[in-house]
Amino acid sequence: MNTLERRVTDALHEQVDELPISTKDLAQLQRELHRRARGPELRDRRWVGSRPWQLVVAACAVTGVVLGVLSLRSDPEPPKLPAGPGPITLTELAGVWKVQDPDNPWLWIFGADGTLTHSDGPDVPLTPVEGTAWTVTPVSGGFQTVNDTARWRTGDGVTGAGACIVTWGATLSTEGRMQGTVKQAGPTCQLQPSDEVWEWIRISPASIAGTNLSPHGAITNEEILTGTTKLFGTWLLKGTGKVLAVQPSATGPGREQAQYTLYDFGVAAEPETGTVRWQTDGWTFVLTPDQGTCSAVYEKAAYRTSTMVATLAVGSCARLGGAIDTWIRLN
Amino acid sequence: MDAAAIPIRWAVEQDQRELVLTELFSRHGESLVRLAYCLIGERELAEEAVQDAYLSLYRNWRTVRKESSSLAYLRATVINRCRSDQRRLIRARTRDPLVAMTQATTVPSSEASVIAQDESSRIFAEVGRLPQRQREVVVCRYYLDLSERQTAELLGISLGSVKRHAHRGLAHLQSRLGENR
Numbered sequence: 001m002n003t004l005e006r007r008v009t010d011a012l013h014e015q016v017d018e019l020p021i022s023t024k025d026l027a028q029l030q031r032e033l034h035r036r037a038r039g040p041e042l043r044d045r046r047w048v049g050s051r052p053w054q055l056v057v058a059a060c061a062v063t064g065v066v067l068g069v070l071s072l073r074s075d076p077e078p079p080k081l082p083a084g085p086g087p088i089t090l091t092e093l094a095g096v097w098k099v100q101d102p103d104n105p106w107l108w109i110f111g112a113d114g115t116l117t118h119s120d121g122p123d124v125p126l127t128p129v130e131g132t133a134w135t136v137t138p139v140s141g142g143f144q145t146v147n148d149t150a151r152w153r154t155g156d157g158v159t160g161a162g163a164c165i166v167t168w169g170a171t172l173s174t175e176g177r178m179q180g181t182v183k184q185a186g187p188t189c190q191l192q193p194s195d196e197v198w199e200w201i202r203i204s205p206a207s208i209a210g211t212n213l214s215p216h217g218a219i220t221n222e223e224i225l226t227g228t229t230k231l232f233g234t235w236l237l238k239g240t241g242k243v244l245a246v247q248p249s250a251t252g253p254g255r256e257q258a259q260y261t262l263y264d265f266g267v268a269a270e271p272e273t274g275t276v277r278w279q280t281d282g283w284t285f286v287l288t289p290d291q292g293t294c295s296a297v298y299e300k301a302a303y304r305t306s307t308m309v310a311t312l313a314v315g316s317c318a319r320l321g322g323a324i325d326t327w328i329r330l331n
Numbered sequence: 332m333d334a335a336a337i338p339i340r341w342a343v344e345q346d347q348r349e350l351v352l353t354e355l356f357s358r359h360g361e362s363l364v365r366l367a368y369c370l371i372g373e374r375e376l377a378e379e380a381v382q383d384a385y386l387s388l389y390r391n392w393r394t395v396r397k398e399s400s401s402l403a404y405l406r407a408t409v410i411n412r413c414r415s416d417q418r419r420l421i422r423a424r425t426r427d428p429l430v431a432m433t434q435a436t437t438v439p440s441s442e443a444s445v446i447a448q449d450e451s452s453r454i455f456a457e458v459g460r461l462p463q464r465q466r467e468v469v470v471c472r473y474y475l476d477l478s479e480r481q482t483a484e485l486l487g488i489s490l491g492s493v494k495r496h497a498h499r500g501l502a503h504l505q506s507r508l509g510e511n512r
Binding site for chain 2: 004005008009010012013029032036037171195197
């Protein structure tokens with residue numbers, strides 16, 4: 001090592017090693033790390049006193065001596081990590097997946113036939129957004145998405161078009177979570193390879209992760225719905241794989257009438273479509289399917305923090321869930 | 332498959348992963364924050380980069396299991412993340428002339444800039460001004476004390492590239508430090 005190299009080495013160590021990092025700083029970082037690792041739906045859960053944290057603390061105490069010894073080794077062997085799930089198939093992908101980000105409203109809808117559409121609104125599967133029809137092919141370690149006529153627009157207003165092939169490295173968990181990263185992408189693709197990890201939760205067919213989905217977004221006071229406007233969007237019937245998409249009717253006025261699509265991948269063969277009509281009493285609304293006359297009548301719906309609780313009217317011919325349904329807004 | 336058993340099995344796996352995460356953070360967390368700080372020069376960004384590296388490991392359990400060393404994976408991820416942050420900082424500075432002017436006089440960070448103008452702080456600042464790959468090689472070689480081969484493996488580049496970037500980086504530092512004398 002020459003003089004310059006020695007000066008650089010000494011300077012870097014002097015400047016960096018003097019950075020004050022306290023035990024308290026590290027503990028705070030570690031708490032934040034665990035909070036992020038557990039995902040946004042568990043962020044409100046208290047760590048102190050919870051079983052996983054107790055296990056972590058207990059394990060730290062027990063393994064403290066072992067770690068002390070290990071730390072003396074210059075290059076310790078990595079700990080043994082649990083095995084993950086198996087390869088991905090179109091059957092496993094088929095369904096509605098929500099991007100696991102409270103602020104991201106996009107849903108990914110994989111068809112069993114290898115199609116893929118995306119939407120951030122209640123327009124799937126009625127009217128897929130132009131340029132978002134993709135095909136999906138399983139590949140080793142993930143899947144590949146292809147769009148021959150992709151059209152895209154960035155936040156800066158730049159638009160583009162052309163064939164786009166994106167190769168995803170992805171893994172699935174038995175509870176209905178998927179994680180993936182973009183491994184390769186053509187130059188015309190909006191997505192490009194990066195270390196960013198995407199995570200999705202399967203909403204429909206129902207999954208453990210999906211049924212445990214919690215409301216997100218800004219906390220709002222409860223309000224009783226008096227028109228269809230607040231219904232516009234995509235909703236998940238809590239505890240099930242039923243998805244209700246409500247959008248303005250093409251023919252009727254927005255406040256009193258809307259169009260709905262109800263689908264449950266893996267259970268119902270075809271989505272049910274129909275109209276939502278608000279009654280003149282201001283509280284009651286009726287969902288009437290296009291096929292048949294048996295309507296579901298709700299006498300009240302209360303909305304609070306991305307959640308709608310709807311009470312079925314006595315004597316309602318049809319029902320979407322139980323006597324009282326809780327719907328979580330997806331977008 | 333017994334559906335009722337799934338959440339229990341998942342909980343066990345999650346607990347195991349959290350235990351391993353805790354172990355790895357205890358072992359390497361502090362040194363990785365220092366590594367990131369050495370590369371990016373911002374304490375807050377450094378801590379975020381390290382958290383992201385551990386999250387990446389947590390979320391890529393199967394992939395990491397195949398790696399020869401979890402520390403190598405964490406270091407590589409921290410370096411990648413710092414590289415992205417550096418690009419983002421540069422883009423932000425380019426878009427906003429006011430920010431650009433401010434940052435141009437404070438690279439690599441406001442924390443570093445307030446340090447007295449002694450030699451070590453000047454060298455640290457000059458390392459922060461090196462082109463990205465040169466900076467990474469210099470940090471790996473002279474802060475992590477890695478060999479040229481270990482540096483090449485960590486950064487995923489050839490041995491020749493390591494030699495070239497190290498030579499250019501040191502030449503740049505020699506020139507800059509000479510000018511500032």
